[in-house]
Amino acid sequence: SQTIHQWPATLVQPVGSPLSLECTVEGTSNPNLYWYRQAAGRGLQLLFYSVGIGQISSEVPQNLSASRPQDRQFILSSKKLLLSDSGFYLCAWRLAGGGRTQYFGPGTRLLVL
Amino acid sequence: GQQVMQIPQYQHVQEGEDFTTYCNSSTTLSNIQWYKQRPGGHPVFLIQLVKSGEVKKQKRLTFQFGEAKKNSSLHITATQTTDVGTYFCAGEMGNFNKFYFGSGTKLNVKP
Numbered sequence: 001s002q003t004i005h006q007w008p009a010t011l012v013q014p015v016g017s018p019l020s021l022e023c024t025v026e027g028t029s030n031p032n033l034y035w036y037r038q039a040a041g042r043g044l045q046l047l048f049y050s051v052g053i054g055q056i057s058s059e060v061p062q063n064l065s066a067s068r069p070q071d072r073q074f075i076l077s078s079k080k081l082l083l084s085d086s087g088f089y090l091c092a093w094r095l096a097g098g099g100r101t102q103y104f105g106p107g108t109r110l111l112v113l
Numbered sequence: 114g115q116q117v118m119q120i121p122q123y124q125h126v127q128e129g130e131d132f133t134t135y136c137n138s139s140t141t142l143s144n145i146q147w148y149k150q151r152p153g154g155h156p157v158f159l160i161q162l163v164k165s166g167e168v169k170k171q172k173r174l175t176f177q178f179g180e181a182k183k184n185s186s187l188h189i190t191a192t193q194t195t196d197v198g199t200y201f202c203a204g205e206m207g208n209f210n211k212f213y214f215g216s217g218t219k220l221n222v223k224p
Contacts (some may be wrong), residue, residue: 104156
């Protein structure tokens with residue numbers, strides 16, 4: 001069966017510090033991978049998605065970046081965090097080629113102070 | 114701008130009452146999905162609708178996709194306290210491998 005992992009679960013970082021959030025998927029090959037951000041009490045905003053290794057599509061301009069160094073690894077990064085980067089970051093995967101369901105990871109709660 | 118609008122933002126009901134949340138898109142969707150997120154949790158897939166005018170049921174939940182494939186609704190009959198959470202729709206436009214989520218409807222059920 002497939003599983004998706006995210007870490008860390010929670011993170012408190014000072015403004016201006018770097019960020020690295022990791023997401024890994026097990027039990028499937030060549031998945032579509034997604035990073036979403038959810039502000040408190042709000043909906044999900046698509047940040048990045050990837051259909052293959054090294055292929056990243058960005059949805060919104062921001063100081064975040066994403067990378068996919070391996071087939072089942074998706075990393076969200078920032079060189080300098082802003083207060084507005086606080087939120088709940090969710091990674092999701094979906095079968096390539098028209099699979100239906102997006103499976104979400106447990107998420108990382110980031111608080112930038 | 115936001116391409117999938119969802120209303121209402123909040124809904125408080127007495128246990129046993131019905132609940133409906135609505136989603137509208139400014140463009141035609143290839144499909145729409147519905148998710149439920151419990152407090153403190155992550156979104157969990159409920160269902161996907163693909164065909165124009167499609168209606169699907171899961172026990173007390175009824176999902177509809179509009180004829181023009183621009184709107185959708187989720188109706189819960191006789192709510193229970195276990196229905197508490199935030200319900201999101203997510204529309205896929207074309208085959209671009211990405212979804213646009215509605216802002217969600219937070220449902221609170223009073224016992």
